[in-house]
Structures are given as structure tokens and as C-alpha cells.
Amino acid sequence: MNKILIAAAAVAALAMAGGAQASEAMAKDKGCLGCHAVDAKKMGPAFKEVAAKYKGKADAEATIIAELKSGKVGGKTHPVPKASDDELKALTKWMLSL
Ligand code: HEC
Structure with a gap:
């Protein structure tokens, strides 16, 4: 039983990782962390705040x-x-998973 649970968790983790692996390191690499932090307001809102704002919205992603691309x-x-x-x-x- 335990083995099955562990295997299921591993599969779920892999599925979430998807293609391009995103993380705080990627946000840093893309320059986002110059103005944002995961859980503190800087020049822009905390990414956790953004996640909370969009929680439950089907079209959040x-x-x-679209917003980011439009500038x-x-x-x-x-x-x-x-x-x-x-x-x-x-x-x-x-970001939305935070
Ligand atoms: C030059 C500073 C700066 C950089 C760099 C920056 N942001 Fe922002 N960001 C802001 C500010 C300021 C706001 C708040 C805008 C407002 O008041 O509506 C914001 C808002 C946002 C929001 C909120 C959108 C919403 O609908 O509430 C998201 C998501 C976001 N930024 C993502 C990113 C990501 C991802 C990156 C990196 C690729 C990034 N930002 C880089 C300054 C920045």
C-alpha cells in the first residue's frame, strides 16, 4: 500500500513539473525578483498575493x-x-501554486 502511494506521489510530482521547470530560480533569472518576492511586497505584489488574488479563477493562467505579454x-x-x-x-x- 505504501509503495503504491509513494509511486503515485512521484508520478504527480513529475506531472506538475511539466516541460520547462519553473521555480524561484527561474523568476530570478528572468528578472522578476528585482521587483517581486515570493511572500513580501516589493515594488510589485508578492507572488503569493497574486496566487491568492487569482485563486479559483479558471482563466488565471x-x-x-496575456497581461505580461502585453506589457x-x-x-x-x-x-x-x-x-x-x-x-x-x-x-x-x-506563481499560482504558491
Ligand atoms: C520593474 C519592476 C518589475 C519587474 C522586473 C517585474 N514586475 Fe511584475 N509587477 C510590477 C509592479 C509594480 C506590479 C503591480 C502593477 C499594478 O499596480 O497593477 C506588478 C504586477 C505583477 C503581477 C500581478 C498581475 C495581476 O494581475 O495582479 C504579476 C503576475 C507579475 N507582476 C509578474 C511578474 C513576472 C512573472 C515578472 C518576471 C518575468 C515580473 N512581474 C517582473 C513590477 C515588476
Whole structure:
């Protein structure tokens, strides 16, 4: 029984990791952490705050990606990330998982 649970957890972890692996390191690499932190407000909101704001919204991922790519977040100018679509998707998924 235990072995089955462990195997299931491993599969779930792999599934969540997906293609491009996103993490705090990626957010740092893309320059996001210059203005954001995971759980503290800097120039921009804490990523945990963003996750809470979008919690339960089915289109959260698409909305955030579209905002970031358009360079306008909440009607204000925001730097467009130098990231591929896959990277942006992974980064947004990670952010929303916080
Ligand atoms: C130059 C500073 C700066 C950088 C760099 C930056 N942000 Fe932001 N970000 C902000 C500010 C300021 C806001 C708040 C905008 C507002 O008041 O609506 C914000 C808001 C956001 C939001 C909130 C969107 C919402 O709908 O509430 C997300 C998500 C976000 N940033 C993601 C990112 C990601 C991902 C990166 C890196 C690829 C990044 N930001 C890099 C300054 C920055």
C-alpha cells in the first residue's frame, strides 16, 4: 500500500513539473525578483498575493500570461518578460501554486 502511494506521489510530482521547470530560480533569472518576492511586497505584489488574488479563477493562467505579454498589468505599464511562451507558462503555473 505504501509503495503504491509513494509511486503515485512521484508520478504527480513529475506531472506538475511539466516541460520547462519553473521555480524561484527561474523568476530570478528572468528578472522578476528585482521587483517581486515570493511572500513580501516589493515594488510589485508578492507572488503569493497574486496566487491568492487569482485563486479559483479558471482563466488565471491565461489572464496573467496575456497581461505580461502585453506589457500592461492592471492597466499599468509592466516590463514584458524576456521569456518563451513555455517559460512564461511554467513561471505562471509556479506563481499560482504558491
Ligand atoms: C520593474 C519592476 C518589475 C519587474 C522586473 C517585474 N514586475 Fe511584475 N509587477 C510590477 C509592479 C509594480 C506590479 C503591480 C502593477 C499594478 O499596480 O497593477 C506588478 C504586477 C505583477 C503581477 C500581478 C498581475 C495581476 O494581475 O495582479 C504579476 C503576475 C507579475 N507582476 C509578474 C511578474 C513576472 C512573472 C515578472 C518576471 C518575468 C515580473 N512581474 C517582473 C513590477 C515588476
